[in-house]
Amino acid sequence: MSILSIILMSISFVIMLCTIILQFRFHAFYERILVSGNIDTVGMIFFMVATFFSAPSVEFVLKAALVLVLALITNPISSHATARSAFISGYRPQKLKRKKR
16 A cells, blocks of 8 residues: 555545534534535545555456545535425524624
Protein backbone atom coordinates (compact mmCIF):
# COMPACT_ATOMS: atom_id res chain seq x y z
CA MET A 1 0.00 0.00 0.00
CA SER A 2 1.43 3.35 -1.00
CA ILE A 3 1.87 6.37 1.21
CA LEU A 4 -0.60 8.36 -0.90
CA SER A 5 -3.19 5.64 -0.43
CA ILE A 6 -2.74 5.72 3.35
CA ILE A 7 -3.04 9.51 3.40
CA LEU A 8 -6.21 9.47 1.30
CA MET A 9 -7.77 6.75 3.46
CA SER A 10 -6.91 8.76 6.56
CA ILE A 11 -8.60 11.83 5.08
CA SER A 12 -11.61 9.68 4.25
CA PHE A 13 -11.72 8.40 7.83
CA VAL A 14 -11.60 11.93 9.24
CA ILE A 15 -14.40 13.06 6.91
CA MET A 16 -16.58 10.10 7.90
CA LEU A 17 -15.87 10.78 11.58
CA CYS A 18 -16.93 14.41 11.11
CA THR A 19 -20.15 13.16 9.53
CA ILE A 20 -20.91 11.05 12.58
CA ILE A 21 -20.21 13.96 14.91
CA LEU A 22 -22.35 16.35 12.85
CA GLN A 23 -25.24 13.87 12.90
CA PHE A 24 -25.37 14.37 16.66
CA ARG A 25 -24.72 18.12 16.41
CA PHE A 26 -27.63 18.94 14.12
CA HIS A 27 -31.14 18.38 15.37
CA ALA A 28 -33.27 19.12 12.31
CA PHE A 29 -34.03 16.33 9.88
CA TYR A 30 -33.12 18.31 6.77
CA GLU A 31 -29.75 19.34 8.20
CA ARG A 32 -28.96 15.69 8.88
CA ILE A 33 -29.93 14.73 5.33
CA LEU A 34 -27.63 17.43 3.98
CA VAL A 35 -24.71 16.27 6.12
CA SER A 36 -25.13 12.59 5.41
CA GLY A 37 -25.67 13.06 1.69
CA ASN A 38 -22.90 15.49 0.86
CA ILE A 39 -20.12 14.72 3.30
CA ASP A 40 -20.43 10.94 3.01
CA THR A 41 -20.14 11.28 -0.75
CA VAL A 42 -16.93 13.30 -0.37
CA GLY A 43 -15.54 10.76 2.11
CA MET A 44 -16.32 7.93 -0.27
CA ILE A 45 -14.58 9.75 -3.12
CA PHE A 46 -11.39 9.96 -1.08
CA PHE A 47 -11.68 6.30 -0.09
CA MET A 48 -12.23 5.10 -3.65
CA VAL A 49 -9.35 7.20 -5.01
CA ALA A 50 -7.17 5.67 -2.26
CA THR A 51 -8.14 2.20 -3.49
CA PHE A 52 -7.07 3.21 -7.00
CA PHE A 53 -3.52 3.73 -5.75
CA SER A 54 -3.42 0.43 -3.86
CA ALA A 55 -5.11 -1.67 -6.55
CA PRO A 56 -3.45 -4.90 -7.62
CA SER A 57 -4.59 -4.66 -11.26
CA VAL A 58 -6.12 -2.39 -13.87
CA GLU A 59 -9.34 -4.42 -13.85
CA PHE A 60 -9.77 -3.67 -10.15
CA VAL A 61 -9.30 0.05 -10.80
CA LEU A 62 -11.94 -0.03 -13.53
CA LYS A 63 -14.41 -1.83 -11.27
CA ALA A 64 -13.74 0.61 -8.43
CA ALA A 65 -14.16 3.53 -10.85
CA LEU A 66 -17.52 2.11 -11.93
CA VAL A 67 -18.60 1.85 -8.29
CA LEU A 68 -17.47 5.44 -7.73
CA VAL A 69 -19.45 6.74 -10.72
CA LEU A 70 -22.57 4.86 -9.66
CA ALA A 71 -22.27 6.15 -6.11
CA LEU A 72 -21.79 9.73 -7.33
CA ILE A 73 -25.02 9.38 -9.27
CA THR A 74 -27.13 7.57 -6.66
CA ASN A 75 -26.08 9.25 -3.38
CA PRO A 76 -27.47 12.72 -4.19
CA ILE A 77 -30.59 11.17 -5.74
CA SER A 78 -31.31 9.08 -2.66
CA SER A 79 -30.79 12.07 -0.35
CA HIS A 80 -33.11 14.16 -2.47
CA ALA A 81 -35.74 11.40 -2.58
CA THR A 82 -35.64 11.01 1.20
CA ALA A 83 -35.97 14.76 1.81
CA ARG A 84 -38.71 15.11 -0.81
CA SER A 85 -40.75 12.25 0.62
CA ALA A 86 -40.48 13.78 4.09
CA PHE A 87 -41.63 17.16 2.74
CA ILE A 88 -44.54 15.63 0.82
CA SER A 89 -45.66 13.66 3.87
CA GLY A 90 -45.94 16.92 5.82
CA TYR A 91 -42.64 17.19 7.67
CA ARG A 92 -41.74 20.85 7.25
CA PRO A 93 -38.41 22.52 8.00
CA GLN A 94 -38.22 24.14 11.42
CA LYS A 95 -38.15 27.89 11.78
CA LEU A 96 -34.89 29.36 13.03
CA LYS A 97 -35.07 30.87 16.48
CA ARG A 98 -33.15 34.13 16.67
CA LYS A 99 -31.38 35.15 19.82
CA LYS A 100 -32.51 38.44 21.28
CA ARG A 101 -29.82 41.03 21.75
